[in-house]
Amino acid sequence: MVTKRSIYRSTVFFSALLTLSGYALAQSSKTPIQVTADLSEASRKLFHAEYDFPVTAGPLTLTGAKWIPGTHGPNGPIDNITGIVFTANGQTLPWRRDDVDLYQFHVTIPKGVTTLHAHIDALIAGRVSQHLAVLEWEELLLYPANTPVAGIPIQPSVIVPAGWGIGTALTPLDAASYPTPSAGAVTHFAAINVEQLEDTPILTGQYFHEFALAPEISPKHYIDVASDAPEDSNLRPGLLNGLSNLVREADALYRSHHYNQYHFLLTLSDVTGGGGLEHGQSSDNGAGEKTFSDEGHQLATTGLLPHEFSHSWNGKYRRPVGLYQPDFATPEQGALLWVYEGMTRYLGNMVLTTRSKLRTQAQFRDYIALSAATLDNQSGREWRPTVDTAVGTSLLRGGGAGGSGWANWRRGSDYYQEGELLWLDVDTLIRTQTNDRKSLDDFERIFVGKGGNTGPLIVPYTFDELVQDLNEVTPYDWAKFLHDRVDTINPRADVAGIERAGYKLVYTDRPNESERILSANAGRRVGRGAGGSGGVEVWYSIGLRVDGEGSIGDVRWGGPADKARLSPGQKILAINGQVFSGPLLRTAIRDAKGKSDPIHLILESQDVISTADIDYHDGERYPSLVRIEGTPDLLEEITKPLAPSPVKSGVQQ
Numbered sequence: 001m002v003t004k005r006s007i008y009r010s011t012v013f014f015s016a017l018l019t020l021s022g023y024a025l026a027q028s029s030k031t032p033i034q035v036t037a038d039l040s041e042a043s044r045k046l047f048h049a050e051y052d053f054p055v056t057a058g059p060l061t062l063t064g065a066k067w068i069p070g071t072h073g074p075n076g077p078i079d080n081i082t083g084i085v086f087t088a089n090g091q092t093l094p095w096r097r098d099d100v101d102l103y104q105f106h107v108t109i110p111k112g113v114t115t116l117h118a119h120i121d122a123l124i125a126g127r128v129s130q131h132l133a134v135l136e137w138e139e140l141l142l143y144p145a146n147t148p149v150a151g152i153p154i155q156p157s158v159i160v161p162a163g164w165g166i167g168t169a170l171t172p173l174d175a176a177s178y179p180t181p182s183a184g185a186v187t188h189f190a191a192i193n194v195e196q197l198e199d200t201p202i203l204t205g206q207y208f209h210e211f212a213l214a215p216e217i218s219p220k221h222y223i224d225v226a227s228d229a230p231e232d233s234n235l236r237p238g239l240l241n242g243l244s245n246l247v248r249e250a251d252a253l254y255r256s257h258h259y260n261q262y263h264f265l266l267t268l269s270d271v272t273g274g275g276g277l278e279h280g281q282s283s284d285n286g287a288g289e290k291t292f293s294d295e296g297h298q299l300a301t302t303g304l305l306p307h308e309f310s311h312s313w314n315g316k317y318r319r320p321v322g323l324y325q326p327d328f329a330t331p332e333q334g335a336l337l338w339v340y341e342g343m344t345r346y347l348g349n350m351v352l353t354t355r356s357k358l359r360t361q362a363q364f365r366d367y368i369a370l371s372a373a374t375l376d377n378q379s380g381r382e383w384r385p386t387v388d389t390a391v392g393t394s395l396l397r398g399g400g401a402g403g404s405g406w407a408n409w410r411r412g413s414d415y416y417q418e419g420e421l422l423w424l425d426v427d428t429l430i431r432t433q434t435n436d437r438k439s440l441d442d443f444e445r446i447f448v449g450k451g452g453n454t455g456p457l458i459v460p461y462t463f464d465e466l467v468q469d470l471n472e473v474t475p476y477d478w479a480k481f482l483h484d485r486v487d488t489i490n491p492r493a494d495v496a497g498i499e500r501a502g503y504k505l506v507y508t509d510r511p512n513e514s515e516r517i518l519s520a521n522a523g524r525r526v527g528r529g530a531g532g533s534g535g536v537e538v539w540y541s542i543g544l545r546v547d548g549e550g551s552i553g554d555v556r557w558g559g560p561a562d563k564a565r566l567s568p569g570q571k572i573l574a575i576n577g578q579v580f581s582g583p584l585l586r587t588a589i590r591d592a593k594g595k596s597d598p599i600h601l602i603l604e605s606q607d608v609i610s611t612a613d614i615d616y617h618d619g620e621r622y623p624s625l626v627r628i629e630g631t632p633d634l635l636e637e638i639t640k641p642l643a644p645s646p647v648k649s650g651v652q653q
């Protein structure tokens with residue numbers, strides 16, 4: 001709780017510090033902070049750091065990073081920073097946490113002191129296993145508060161466990177210590193600024209490989225892989241070819257780069273789990289051990305690397321003005337995330353993934369069908385416009401089928417998938433308006449090509465600039481077009497792009513090919529499908545997410561199961577007088593088709609047994625795309641590779 005007294009005291013203190021720490025920094029702006037990250041105890045879930053700050057006498061405020069770019073939320077892990085000790089000239093200095101901004105630490109620097117040493121420990125919850133670790137620098141970051149982070153020079157070094165390799169886009173000062181330093185050695189990197197250091201993670205692992213990708217493309221691209229099992233980090237040649245294609249296709253699409261070199265960092269581990277975080281010159285990608293072991297396993301995750309790579313252009317180089325703050329203390333504003341994430345989903349997960357042949361055109365169509373069906377059955381769109389899922393992201397991100405249920409009525413981070421359909425709508429409209437002379441590719445060359453090739457840089461944009469650049473491709477009332485789709489209530493999904501591309505979203509009584517591959521390889525539907533292992537897909541029919549044991553993860557608001565008063569958290573014990581199984585539920589749905597008898601269920605809810613009748617007679621429903629005969633196939637056009645065939649001699653090892 002914040003009292004009036006503490007607000008007053010803090011405000012006065014804050015203003016004084018703003019001046020003083022700015023002054024202290026100006027005095028020492030030529031001398032970088034030195035930081036050595038010690039990851040040698042990563043397998044014990046501990047990182048350590050030693051800092052040397054150039055300082056002058058007087059009050060100094062250091063801070064941890066709060067608003068983390070790419071996560072769009074105030075989730076800097078300050079609670080995990082422990083063991084803080086400040087010393088100067090051999091003496092320990094007392095510190096005090098700020099009463100209001102809990103990320104800040106106040107220290108008074110004695111007269112005559114020019115270097116402040118700080119030791120910190122970080123307790124690490126994720127991205128570490130017995131064989132690998134990823135350092136996202138906010139886990140160990142401490143820097144002068146109330147100062148633009150791009151103006152704070154810092155020189156990083158790292159220590160990793162003996163024999164482990166290092167992958168990072170930081171520039172090593174001694175080539176011999178990268179990518180595999182000798183035991184106990186400190187690997188030093190060139191000085192950068194705090195903004196860029198936060199944006200440049202380090203991967204380290206016992207079973208480590210670095211592969212060059214598309215060697216004929218400049219600047220250079222690498223994938224650095226660490227895995228828990230020795231064999232997994234030695235990626236298949238087929239996958240490496242696909243990733244080299246990705247580099248070529250991104251080069252042909254964007255025609256500019258905003259990095260000096262690019263490193264895909266990839267962990268393959270069932271311990272550290274999945275997910276991705278974008279950075280300007282690298283991306284931090286996590287996947288399960290066997291995710292890339294063959295094309296079937298790969299399908300569910302095939303868009304991850306293309307997505308995070310595309311963010312180097314859309315999200316890192318070009319960033320919505322509200323999502324770029326001069327420090328990591330000012331709140332980020334997410335209103336334009338349907339561009340930042342939505343366009344990245346369209347171009348990364350869909351277009352580039354298919355142009356690179358990491359996914360077939362048929363799989364691309366299946367993907368669109370699943371995405372469109374998910375959105376069209378997202379009941380919360382009846383009360384909440386897409387823009388609100390973006391504006392509210394730092395508080396309301398997620399909304400998966402876990403937790404309390406009814407996630408579809410709340411909506412989740414829908415700006416991601418809404419963006420897929422929205423930018424397909426834009427792309428096909430440009431193609432139609434210009435008789436196929438132009439496309440969204442032309443927009444990208446304007447939007448992310450401004451300034452030509454650059455090193456890592458952030459150039460913010462506004463909604464008006466976006467509209468202006470679209471108009472440069474082809475004149476249209478783009479402002480109204482975007483407002484109508486993003487800012488207003490749209491009870492149905494935007495399928496205009498699908499239809500303009502020559503296809504229609506339909507529901508059939510069989511899962512499409514990709515759905516079958518996904519469930520065969522995962523044992524459960526990926527993304528927003530049925531929750532839990534061995535679940536059956538009945539979301540588009542009776543409106544339930546059910547796992548293999550009959551537990552209900554979620555109920556579709558307004559669907560047949562909702563009308564029968566079913567609840568998230570209930571368990572289905574029996575169907576039409578027989579003990580529950582997934583296949584039995586599907587059979588019951590099929591058998592009820594065209595008949596008048598309801599599907600009879602016995603349910604358990606904590607200690608209460610009840611019955612329910614689902615009055616549903618339309619059979620099984622799985623989304624699929626079908627061709628509209630006699631129209632041009634723009635989906636095929638959109639996903640044709642752009643890049644010239646690779647040079648034969650450039651084979652990856």
Ligand SMILES: [Zn+2]
Nearest residue numbers: 307311341344
């Ligand atoms: Zn993203």
